[in-house]
Structure formats: C-alpha cells, structure tokens
Amino acid sequence: MPSVMLKKNSEGKLIFYVPKKDLEEVAESVEFDTADKWGGEVLLADGSKYYFEPIAPPDFPITLRAKRLDSGEE
Amino acid sequence: MAALTKEETEALIQEVLEIYPEQAKKDRAKHLAVNDPTLEKSNKCITSNRKSQPGVMTIRGCAYAGSKGVVWGPIKDMIHISHGPVGCGQYSRAGRRNYYVGTTGVNTFGTMNFTSDFTEKDIVFGGDKKLAKIITEIEGLFPLHKGISIQSECPIGLIGDDIEAVAKKGNKEIDKPVIPVRCEGFRGVSQSLGHHIANDAIRDWVLGNRDGDESFPTTPYDVAVIGDYNIGGDAWASRTLLEEMGLRVVAQWSGDGTLAEIENTPKVKLNLIHCYRSMNYIARHMEEKYKIPWIEYNFFGPTKIAESLRRIASHFDDTIKEGAERVIKRYEAEYQAVIDKYKPRLEGKRVMLYIGGLRPRHVIGAYEDLGMEVVGTGYEFGHNDDYDRTIKEMGNATLLYDDVTGYEFEEFVKRVQPDLIGSGIKEKYIFQKMGIPFRQMHSWDYSGPYHGYDGFAIFARDMDMTLNNPCWKQVKAPWKTEAGSEDVKIAA
Numbered sequence: 001m002p003s004v005m006l007k008k009n010s011e012g013k014l015i016f017y018v019p020k021k022d023l024e025e026v027a028e029s030v031e032f033d034t035a036d037k038w039g040g041e042v043l044l045a046d047g048s049k050y051y052f053e054p055i056a057p058p059d060f061p062i063t064l065r066a067k068r069l070d071s072g073e074e
Numbered sequence: 075m076a077a078l079t080k081e082e083t084e085a086l087i088q089e090v091l092e093i094y095p096e097q098a099k100k101d102r103a104k105h106l107a108v109n110d111p112t113l114e115k116s117n118k119c120i121t122s123n124r125k126s127q128p129g130v131m132t133i134r135g136c137a138y139a140g141s142k143g144v145v146w147g148p149i150k151d152m153i154h155i156s157h158g159p160v161g162c163g164q165y166s167r168a169g170r171r172n173y174y175v176g177t178t179g180v181n182t183f184g185t186m187n188f189t190s191d192f193t194e195k196d197i198v199f200g201g202d203k204k205l206a207k208i209i210t211e212i213e214g215l216f217p218l219h220k221g222i223s224i225q226s227e228c229p230i231g232l233i234g235d236d237i238e239a240v241a242k243k244g245n246k247e248i249d250k251p252v253i254p255v256r257c258e259g260f261r262g263v264s265q266s267l268g269h270h271i272a273n274d275a276i277r278d279w280v281l282g283n284r285d286g287d288e289s290f291p292t293t294p295y296d297v298a299v300i301g302d303y304n305i306g307g308d309a310w311a312s313r314t315l316l317e318e319m320g321l322r323v324v325a326q327w328s329g330d331g332t333l334a335e336i337e338n339t340p341k342v343k344l345n346l347i348h349c350y351r352s353m354n355y356i357a358r359h360m361e362e363k364y365k366i367p368w369i370e371y372n373f374f375g376p377t378k379i380a381e382s383l384r385r386i387a388s389h390f391d392d393t394i395k396e397g398a399e400r401v402i403k404r405y406e407a408e409y410q411a412v413i414d415k416y417k418p419r420l421e422g423k424r425v426m427l428y429i430g431g432l433r434p435r436h437v438i439g440a441y442e443d444l445g446m447e448v449v450g451t452g453y454e455f456g457h458n459d460d461y462d463r464t465i466k467e468m469g470n471a472t473l474l475y476d477d478v479t480g481y482e483f484e485e486f487v488k489r490v491q492p493d494l495i496g497s498g499i500k501e502k503y504i505f506q507k508m509g510i511p512f513r514q515m516h517s518w519d520y521s522g523p524y525h526g527y528d529g530f531a532i533f534a535r536d537m538d539m540t541l542n543n544p545c546w547k548q549v550k551a552p553w554k555t556e557a558g559s560e561d562v563k564i565a566a
Contacts (some may be wrong), residue, residue, distance in 0.1 A: 040524075046115065063362060
C-alpha cells in the first residue's frame with residue numbers, strides 16, 4: 001500500500017510519483033475518471049498497475065494510498 | 075584519443091569488473107552502464123540508491139552530512155547543534171563554503187561549530203540533560219539567533235535519547251523554534267536520506283509557522299530559489315538574473331537563507347528548483363499543500379541559462395517574458411567574449427565527472443558551451459529519477475557509473491584518458507599524481523561562483539587555468555615524453 005503523490009502535468013496527464021521508490025511515471029489510463037467518480041485501476045506507462053478505492057474526483061495534486069496489482073515486467 | 079564505441083565501453087566495464095569476487099561483480103555490474111540517450115527510463119540500464127558493497131572504497135557521505143551539511147547548515151541565522159561526539163561537526167565545519175552576509179557569532183552562525191561533545195558519560199547516562207543545558211546557554215550567549223536545530227549524530231539514535239521532548243521544552247523556554255532532526259548517520263545508504271529527513275523536518279516544524287498570517291505583502295512575481303546553497307556565491311549570481319528579469323526572490327533555500335525566508339516560502343507563486351535531488355521533496359509537498367507549482371532550472375553555461383530563463387518566464391505574464399529576453403540580450407556580448415576567448419583553448423577536450431546531487435548532469439551544458447565533451451558521469455547518491463534526467467543530456471556510448479568505487483574510477487580514467495576530471499577532494503590528489511588535470515566540482519576548488527552569466531566567466535577561466543597549466547608537462551620525465559606534443563593556442 002504505497003502512498004502515491006498524484007499531479008497533473010502541463011499536458012493535463014496524470015503523473016504518478018511514489019517517493020520511497022523514486023517511481024515517477026505517467027498514468028496511461030484511469031478506470032473511473034468522470035465528474036462524480038475517480039479511481040479504480042490505474043495503468044502506468046511502464047506497464048505496472050495500481051488500484052485506488054474509487055472516490056469523488058479529488059483536487060490534484062494529492063497524496064493517496066494505492067494497492068499494487070501488477071508490477072509489469074520483471 | 076578517439077571516443078570509445080559502445081562495444082569498447084561495454085568491454086571496458088567487463089574488464090574492470092573482472093577483479094571482483096562473484097557476488098560483488100554481480101552487484102557492481104548493475105551500477106555501471108553505457109549511455110543510450112534513446113532510453114526513456116534509467117531503470118532499464120542502471121541501478122542506483124542501493125547500499126554500497128562492504129569492502130569497496132565508496133565516496134558517499136552519511137545522513138547527518140545530508141541534513142546538517144547540506145540542507146540545514148547554510149540557514150545562517152539559526153544555530154545548528156551537532157548533537158553527539160565532537161568530530162562530525164568539527165571536521166565538516168565551514169568546509170562547504172556556503173557564503174552569507176552577516177556578522178558571524180552575532181546574528182549569523184554559518185561557519186561556527188556548535189556541538190554537545192558527547193563523552194562516555196553521556197553515552198551511558200544519556201545526553202538529554204546536556205542538550206537542554208546547551209539550549210539555555212545558547213540563548214544566553216547568542217541572543218540574536220532566530221532558532222535552533224538539533225542535528226543528531228549516530229549515537230543519539232543508538233542510545234535512544236528523546237530529543238523531541240527536549241526540543242519541546244527548549245521551545246517553551248526560549249520562545250524560538252527548536253527543531254529536532256533525526257538524521258543519525260547510519261540511516262539510509264547515503265547522504266540522500268539525510269536530505270529527505272531534513273526536508274521532512276522543515277515540513278513538520280517550519281513551513282506551516284505562518285499559515286493564516288497574511289501580514290507579508292506579496293506580489294504576482296514572487297519566487298523562491300530552492301536548492302541553491304550559495305557555494306562560492308552561486309545563489310547571488312543566480313538571484314541577480316532573476317531580479318533583473320522582474321521577479322522578486324522571496325527566499326533562498328538555503329544558501330544565505332534565513333528562517334523567516336523559509337517560513338514565507340508558502341506565499342510565493344512559483345518554486346524554482348536547482349538541486350532537484352536534495353529539495354524536490356519539499357517542493358512536492360508545497361505543491362500539494364499550498365498549490366505552488368515548481369520547475370527545475372539550470373544556471374550553468376549560457377545555453378542552459380537562456381533555456382531556463384525562458385522556461386521560468388513562461389509561467390508569468392509578458393513583462394517577465396520580455397524581462398527574460400532583455401537579460402539574455404544584455405549578457406550576450408559578455409558571455410560571447412568568454413566563449414571566444416576560451417573555446418579555442420578548450421575545444422575538443424574530454425571531461426569525466428563524478429559528483430553529487432545535480433552537477434553530474436547540470437554542468438554538461440556549460441562544458442559543451444566551451445566546446446568540451448563529457449565522456450563519463452555519475453552520481454554518488456543519485457536516484458533513478460536523476461539518471462532519467464541524465465540519460466538525455468549525455469552522448470551515446472558514454473560511461474555512466476553510480477556510486478563508483480575508488481578502484482573502478484581509477485581504471486576507467488586510465489583507459490578513457492580524459493583531459494580533465496571533475497570530482498571531490500578525496501579523488502583530487504590521486505588523479506593529479508596520475509598527471510591528469512583535476513577540478514573539485516563540489517566546492518568549485520575554492521573558486522566560484524559558477525552559476526549564472528557571471529559564474530560562467532569564472533568557470534571558463536578555471537577550466538582553462540587547470541587544463542592548460544604548464545605543470546602537467548612536467549609530470550613525466552623529459553626523456554619519456556613524446557616528441558612534438560601539440561601546443562595550446564594562445565588566448566586572444
């Protein structure tokens with residue numbers, strides 16, 4: 001359950017940052033990203049997947065807890 | 075000597091690794107790589123921020139060095155107690171040359187060493203009482219100080235002293251911030267964790283102090299310079315450029331910085347990060363809590379300065395954008411003259427670097443402006459995100475080495491035969507005795523500043539002075555030198 005710092009970059013893409021692991025990656029897709037719900041499975045550009053409990057759309061940047069689903073390759 | 079190809083560089087790494095036992099070889103192989111600028115992510119080619127192998131000569135520092143020496147130490151109007159045995163504070167005292175203005179011992183304390191000087195008695199019975207007494211004494215002797223930070227050395231964590239409780243009591247007693255920092259040297263793999271701990275201490279104990287206090291007048295052009303430690307006056311050389319383009323620098327973190335500046339930082343509009351490694355944590359925190367965006371910039375060499383000034387200006391309105399162009403134009407003749415003077419003497423020379431936080435990638439642009447080429451670079455304590463940023467700056471098939479050992483560095487140098495090496499004091503005399511020109515790139519070899527346009531002129535002069543010094547011709551006995559070595563072009 002890493003704490004993840006989420007922010008939007010200048011192109012409006014979601015940046016996913018885990019301080020402890022120096023993991024800084026662009027999120028490719030977010031399962032739920034609508035006006036009333038945000039979260040679910042998040043796929044990163046390096047192929048790994050994380051899961052966020054769906055919540056009301058947060059105000060980025062924000063730190064949230066995520067569950068690691070799939071580490072991609074390795 | 076011609077540049078190495080990719081295959082040759084890979085062979086060189088294998089050759090150097092040959093001497094290690096199986097286990098160590100496997101580990102070290104992950105830290106040495108041939109650069110491939112097409113890669114997006116560094117974790118495909120290099121591993122970093124791992125524990126050093128026991129038995130090798132690493133050049134890293136400790137968490138205390140990262141916190142007291144780098145982040146907290148330069149805050150000039152605070153007193154930083156090196157809590158523990160006397161050596162840690164004394165041997166690092168004033169060595170980093172963080173310049174500041176003020177009267178030392180009266181209202182500024184940068185070059186002084188305050189320590190609790192632990193002895194056997196304190197280890198056995200605990201040092202909390204001594205610490206409380208020091209806080210009282212400091213208040214009596216130096217009433218103009220603005221606050222105290224307690225920088226833990228290894229024994230504090232080992233014997234389990236409760237410095238937080240002493241700090242709280244001291245804070246009530248003297249009515250000034252007393253900040254406990256848990257930066258015991260054994261924490262983490264290098265000084266890098268010390269930076270993080272120090273950032274977290276600033277976040278928890280300082281940054282929120284003026285929340286809700288609107289008495290500080292702000293302007294739309296307020297910025298903070300973060301991660302510039304004013305080594306040899308660097309932050310001053312950077313600050314003048316920013317002010318000239320119309321920005322107001324509210325805070326300098328932490329070279330020539332004060333506690334009040336740091337407390338006022340949450341009121342700025344943009345955070346400018348120079349040393350990403352040591353202070354990105356606090357910038358990310360401010361982005362989240364205060365919604366202050368941050369950008370990285372690079373003030374080494376005219377190409378990167380112009381790029382950075384324009385990038386900074388893009389976050390503001392047209393007056394600042396015009397200001398940036400005006401500044402670049404104003405210094406154009408000046409830096410062009412520097413390039414015209416030194417480039418013919420330095421062109422084509424090859425440099426190997428091995429430094430800390432930001433310089434292994436930041437100074438590449440400055441060397442390139444002088445026509446020099448960086449053929450190898452590496453970080454003492456960089457993380458993956460540092461290497462992500464480095465890969466794009468470096469040429470194809472150049473060497474990357476993370477936490478390089480004394481042996482590996484020497485072997486690489488023997489083989490690559492660079493014309494100049496930039497690293498620290500521990501490496502300096504080895505390479506000078508090998509007959510290779512050397513500059514200390516941590517302390518600018520007692521010169522500086524190197525940031526900004528003014529700094530670039532000094533940088534170029536220093537590189538030329540070192541590289542083309544006639545003494546290097548005297549290192550070899552005259553009957554062993556090759557006949558007809560090329561002459562250096564005389565400066566215009």
